[in-house]
Amino acid sequence: MTNQVLVVDAERNRTGGHARSVVDVAVGLLIAPSGEFLLTSRPEGKVYAGYWEFPGGKLEAGESVEQALRRELHEEIGVHIGPVQIWKEKLVDYPHALVRLHFCKVFEWTGTLHMREGQTFSWERLPVRCAPVLPGTLPVLEWLTAEQAV
Template sequence: MTIKVTRVAAGILIKPDGQFLLASRPAGKPYAGYWEFPGGKLEQGENALAALKRELHEELGIEVVQATPWLCQRFDYPHARVELYFYRVTQWRGEIHSHEGQDFAWQQVGALNVSPILPANGPILRGLSLSEVLLFSTAGQIEEADLLRQMAAHWQRRSAWLVLREPQLDTESYRQLCEKIAALSRPHGGKLIAHGVDWCALQDLPVDGVHLSSRQLLTAQQRPRGFDWVGASTHNQIELEQAMRLGLDYTVLGHVCATASHPDQAPLGWTQFEALLSLGWACPCFAIGGQRLADLPRAQSLGAHGVALLSGAWE
């Protein structure tokens, strides 16, 4: 039996200070009283962005000025199978008003004060806590003291996440470097993620998660246990699909642009990057390969969560 899929566009309205808007479902609808991101169903022949703009105007009385695609969440409720296209809305015109009798609440990541949350929206809240900037260390290309100095400076500026990619180090040297980086002050948060290591043997490392190489990703039978965050490097649709099957928290996709670390491999290019993201994925994806902070708006306009920086982080 073919199950009808209800397609929905949802908007995550985000203020400059990071607060985002949740709305309660009005009486008379399934899950009345539950909190969700505002939006509504796509009409016949309507694309997700057009539906989002129409719904937010009808529900909230605002005009969307800036919205970028983000995640696609598929969820089976007892009454329906839904496919939700989430957009991050960072600019709008007009004051928010309740046009359908719903309540609104501005919320902060990690400090929700409303409940219950609509089930399909739960994973989205986790994705919002990811930094938009993912840093990869230099695999021994700069001195340890310089790496520590620059990482301290990064964490003084923003809540960047560091993937510690140092394959030239033995297990004990890697552990010692992890401990030194973990001891750095993180006034804005930020995370330290182990990369390409035997996570079963190193679960006592002072890290917040683990990042899988594409080879580790394809051979993994389940999500690594014992880590709050698990991500992976991907290059194509097959690897992205595997990351979804394992229930990972994020992916990096590339390399997007030409890079000195892969001189003999043709880059994906922005067109192919956008095509792969348009297939719809449930976890945030970072653009990697030849990226700079200046590329962040372009990457996000194509559906990326943010950018992953290699050499661009340490210049």
């Protein structure tokens, strides 16, 4: 499943030409001792505003996935994370960008959640209650469901 490209809104025009650059994004699954995980809403002014996703952001030049995740989660939600478990990867072809999502599990963090971009947050379990969920988040929910079934 992780090798297939998830194409979102296939009927919509893609930006750019045929050879679009891949944007690498570090994504954090903050998982509480209770098993709940954090979802945040995309802020107003961003593509897919109001959709729910796992927090994270783009890798900057020269950054590793872990470095980007540490920076982004501090900038975006105000926490400092502990050990990072690099977990899975998914290539998602959105109309606005071709994105390689690097999903990481995080079980330890310090600080109080502070939604610095005006987004909202929710601690969730499967099945998630918040909607709509960003298409690139759906495979993660499927992977988590499969893990619970084992």
